[in-house]
Amino acid sequence: MNTYKIAVIEGDGIGKEVVPAAIEVLDTVAKLDGSFQFEWTYFPWGCDYYLEHGEMMPEDGIETLKQYDQIFLGAVGMPNIVPDHISLWGLLIKIRRGLKQSINVRPAKLLAGLESPLKNPQNFDITVVRENSEGEYSDSGGRIHNGADEIAIQNAIFTRKGTERAMRYAFELAKNSNKHVTSATKSNGLTYSMPFWDEVFEEVKKDYPDIDTAVNHIDALAAFFVMKPQAFDIIVASNLFGDILTDLGGAIMGSIGIAPAANLNIEREYPSMFEPVHGSAPDIAGLGIANPIGQIWTGKMMLDFLGHHEAGARILNAIEKTLASGIKTGDLGGTATLAEVKNSIIGNL
Template sequence: MTDTRTLNLAVIAGDGIGPEVVAQAERVLDAVADLEGFTIDKTPYSLGAEHWLQTGETLSDETLARLKEHDAILFGAVGADPRSAEIPSGIIEREVLLKLRFAFDHYINLRPARFYPGAVSPLSHPGEIDFIVVREGTEGPYAGNGGVLRAGTEHEVATEVSLNTALGVERLIRYAFQLASTRERKKLALIHKTNVLVNAGQLYSRIFEEIAAEYPEVHTDYCHIDAATIYLTNDPQRFDVIVTDNLFGDIITDQAGAITGGIGLAPCGNINASGEFPSMFEPVHGSAPDIAGQNKANPIAAVLAGALLLRHVGLPAAAQRIEDAVEHVMASTPQTDLGTDEVGQAIIDRLT
C-alpha cells in the first residue's frame, strides 16, 4: 500500500562538506519519496560556524522551538577550520550539536556498523560485519557535571563526573533489547567496565539482567570495554547489538566505523524514542573543511543517515530501497572513481 503522508523535515546542512553531502542525501530522499508515494516538506536552517561568524548566534531558543515542530532533522556537520582563531574552541559543537541532543532528549545514539561490498577495511580478513551500537546519549561524563578549581595554578583540580540514572539506563537497555529481538541473530552485548567502575557498572549490569528476563529469546553477553576493543578487531562477528554508556559508545563506534571502511561511510541516529521530540540523523565524519567545495566528500554516510531517518518515522520500505541502492553502488563502482555529485547520482540511478 502506498504511503501518501507528508514528512515535515528540518535540514541543518552546517559547515564544510556538510552542505555538499546533505544535498546528495536530499536528492536521494526526494527520489525515493517519488517512488514510494510520500512527500517531503523540507525547511532549511542556517546553523554552525559560518552562521556564528555572520550573526554571533549559535542556537537560539526561537530556532529550537521551530525545530521542535518537525517530524525529524537531517543534520550535516558543524565546525570551522580548527586553525581559525575567530571561533572559540568547541563553542559550535557544544552550543549547537550537543544543545540539540540534550534539548530534544536524544537518549539513544544509534550507530549501525556494516561492511558493505567494495569498502576497504584495515582488518586482514574482515568477513561479514553487521552490528548496531546503541549508545546512551544524554548522561555519563558528557552530562556536564564537573568543574575546575584553582585554574592555572599547580594546585588546579579538574573534575568530570559521570552521571548515570536508573531512568536513563533502563530506557537505553530496554530499547536495545527491543531492537535485538527484531534481528535475525537476536544477540545483545553489554559493554562497560564493571570491575573498576563499580557504581555505574552495577547499575548497568543489574538493570540489564532484570530486562533480560523479559526477553528470553535474546542471547546476552558482557564485555569489559578494553576487551571489547580487541574483539572488534579480532572477532567483530561476535557482535549483533551492543549497548553501552555514552563515553564507551563514543570510542567503540569510531572503531566500528574504521573496521567497516571508515567513518566516511558511517551514519548515526540521535533518537528520542518516546516521540516527544524530533530525532536527528547525521553522518559522523565531521565538517572536513580541508576538502570542502572540491567534490571529494563521500555522501554515502549522509545518504544512509537519510535511510535511518525514514526507518525511524515508519517508512521501512523506502529505507530499504536506499540501503539496497547504496550496496549496489558500493559493490559495482570504486568510490575513488566518483565525486560527491556522481555518487549521489549513481544511487539515484539505481533507485529509479
C-alpha cells in the same frame, strides 16, 4: 500521501555538500515509493552563523525545531576558527538535550563492494545503541585553583531511568535482529557507575528470556571489534563507550565517512535528529570530493524511523550496487567525485 516536514541544518564544511546530495536521493526514493513526500526547511545554523551572530543557533531554535517531524543534520565544526566545545555544545548537544534525544543508534556493516581493512571481516553487521543524554558526557563538574594546584573534576552521572531506557531499546532491536545483546562495561575499573550499569542490565535482561546476552569490558570489546566483529549483533553502551565503539565501527567498515547515526526521541514527543558520524572535514570542503554515503545512509535511517523500511532498504541496496561497481570517493581508494557517487546511487534506485 504522507508529507513529512523536515528541518535541514547543513552545518559546516562538507555538510553543505553532502546534505543536498542526500536530499536528492531521498526525494527520488519518495517519488518511486509514492506513499510519502518530504517538505524541507533549511536553517543556516552552524559556525558561520556563530561568527555573524555570536551563537550557533538562535535562542528560540529548540522551540522552532519542535514544529518539525524530524531533523536532518550535516556536520558541525570549524575547529581552527570556532572552538569545538562552543560548536558542539551550542548546536549538536543543545539539540540532543533540548529535544530529549536520549538514544543514539549507529550501525556498522560490511557493505558489498567495500573492502574492510580487516583481514577477515566475515560480513559483520553490528548496531550500537548508545545512551545519549548523560553518563560521562554529563555537564557536571568544574575547575578550581591555578598552577600546580589546579584541579579539574568531571562527573559521570548515570540514572536508572536513562540506563534502563537505553538497555530496553537495545533488547527491542534485538527481537528483529539476531537476538543477541552485548553490554559494554568497565566494572573492574570504575567502581560505582559500571557496577550500577551491570546491575541494571541483569535486571532488564530478565524481561527478555528469548534474547541471548553477553557482558564485555570496553577495552576487550574494542579489541574484539578488530578480531571478531562478526560475533556481535546489538551492543548497548554508555555515552562515552558508545561514542568510541562507533567510530571504530566506521573504521572497520572502511571509512568513517560512510557511517550514519540517529539521535532518537523514542517517545516521539519531539523530533529526532539524523546525522552522519563524520565531521565537517574542512580540508576538503568545497572540492566536490567528499563521500556522501554517510549522509545518504543516515537518510535511510530516518526512513526506517518513519516506518518506510522498504524505501530504506532500497537506498542501502543502491549504495551497495554503487560501491560494487567501483564508484568510490578517495577515502575508499577510488577517484569518483561526490556528484558521481550521488548520481550512481540515484541511477541504481
